[in-house]
Amino acid sequence: MSTKALQGIKGNRTLKKITVVEVAALAGVSVSAVSRAFSNGSCSKVMREKVLCAAKELGYKPNRLARGLKGKSSLIGVLVTDFENPLYLPILQQFSAQIQQQNCHTILVNACDHQSLSEALALVMEYHIDGLIVTASALPQVLVDACKGQNIPVVCFATNSKSEGASAVYCDNFANGKMAAQHLLEMGYTRPAFVSGPVAALTSLERQRGFINTLVENGCQDWQIKEGGNHSYAAGFEATCELLAQPTQPDSIFYSDDIMACGGMDAARHKFGLNVPDEIGIIGVDDIALASSPAYQLTTIKQPFEQMVSACVQTLFQQISKPESGAEQLIFTCQLQQRASTQKPLSPI
């Protein structure tokens, strides 16, 4: 390896920046040729070889900022509003991994704080991102329109909100609620409760609708609903304390997600001394890592997150490469993952 290349790597402070023109000079070709050799461009075999060789020699790396000025920025915004739920760590991992696999990078947008969604979005759009993924929340129509205006495709992840013009990848949460209700009834529970997530969360509302509908359909009248606040351990714990402190204690609880269910199970066990599943059945949604741990053994409705993330990224890049292709709705179905937290004995205590 030449001295120059080493300088390129070692980064001599006084070194002139290596750009297309340096590469072009060394290779004895034009700058456009260098550009074409590095991007999609059509050029001869031998030309590409010459350019790549010179580039390697000099340690040249294209400047994505400059590239983004004309074409695509290779930046994908991933907007997250909910950092409470541990679930989002593996999801972020998968998103970033798959985005990198497409030779792009992830701008992580934190919209959980004071900054409203709209502010956060406006700021990240200053980078001229190629696409946007929105997790854990719905995107108001006006913001979807703003993205459309800049030709930025949007995919909502795991949200039931159907924004006009935005793609979405999510589960049939009505069916999930239904599944939870059927399972609890089958297990012999008779006084189920639902603990919701944030009131604004459509996913939670759909689950609630499916759950209650199915209970009513099956003649069960002894149900109740508790607003959980947000999708967090603490919220689940708190809501459960309030539920169980009432005279009309439920004999089973369906939580809008696993992390709440874990909080709820801890409340039932450790604050009220209840036996799970004999005295109270617990069921969640998601199948987070903790759900399968011996401490919880939580029955849950497993969302196929790996596939959902893949579908999300795939749809996004599809729309980036073919802007004329319309928004898609991809709906996944979930499966019941039965564990010990709902194994009620047939003869009630």
Next chain:
Amino acid sequence: MSTKALQGIKGNRTLKKITVVEVAALAGVSVSAVSRAFSNGSCSKVMREKVLCAAKELGYKPNRLARGLKGKSSLIGVLVTDFENPLYLPILQQFSAQIQQQNCHTILVNACDHQSLSEALALVMEYHIDGLIVTASALPQVLVDACKGQNIPVVCFATNSKSEGASAVYCDNFANGKMAAQHLLEMGYTRPAFVSGPVAALTSLERQRGFINTLVENGCQDWQIKEGGNHSYAAGFEATCELLAQPTQPDSIFYSDDIMACGGMDAARHKFGLNVPDEIGIIGVDDIALASSPAYQLTTIKQPFEQMVSACVQTLFQQISKPESGAEQLIFTCQLQQRASTQKPLSPI
């Protein structure tokens, strides 16, 4: 609000892009004036007023890509290698929030997979990031040098590795190991074990060194060490099973971090039917959310992550604005957070 502004927001497809020149035209000033009004530039009160007004009218937002071509990109790389530990979700949240507070954005770099650190770093450097934060792993010296060569300041987060030229924010992990040993001995445990993290993790090694040193100093000879593999629930569970299956069962275990300790506690309780803390004491490091839940009640050594993240971001931006200021080592001290998992009764069973 004018029609033009509405178009800007609604994003009429045929709309000409709004740039400095459009703003300059409307305000009746030069493009340089617009630039100065928007960035640091010196300009008169009335000028700034005129420009900002015109910009608002047109819905102008500066293009950060173009800006980055000359000056700073406003992009900060946050490199993560360990997505297994739930701890990193709140940490990512804090990093992204604080970076956004500095009017910059986070490029999340996933380096946990096939992609080596070096590949991942090379790729993200194509965006000409203003600075780099490395979490959950040490950065090899050659990569630090590469960053230095591009004048990109680097701060390592929560790693004991002392790279020449990179700043670092971490805890005194030797002291942490010492603290854990002292606590276990004080609680009357006599046969402690240490479950390590990845063999390459200096944090883990330091904790081990402090732990074993202190045991030896205090005359305890009956200790053992188990390699845990990586910092995950499953690794903690597995390592504990192997430890407890031996004839020489420890009576207490110090885990290199909380998520392993949780896995270990579940193994001890549910696979070996041991009572915590009577038959086995458990202590971790970090104080993750789960540690304080009733299910675990884990004694742990709490790392002041909020302050550490703040210090990290502050140091980074300090070096970005003053490149001549040298690398800093900020070492934090931790505190023991005692909970039920180490409350051994004075009279042993």
Next chain:
DNA sequence: AATATAAATGAAAACGTTTGCAAAAACTAA
């Protein structure tokens, strides 16, 4: 009031790419 200094402004040259256009070179088909 005239000069010296400071502040505000504009013109134009970067920054590092991509891309339309036209010229050149390489093939194909007669």
Next chain:
DNA sequence: TTAGTTTTTGCAAACGTTTTCATTTATATT
């Protein structure tokens, strides 16, 4: 071999900022 076609190549103009430098305008000093 010649004309027609396709592929490859280079020139130069974007892309949207910032920044240097020179010029103008305002402020302070005698």
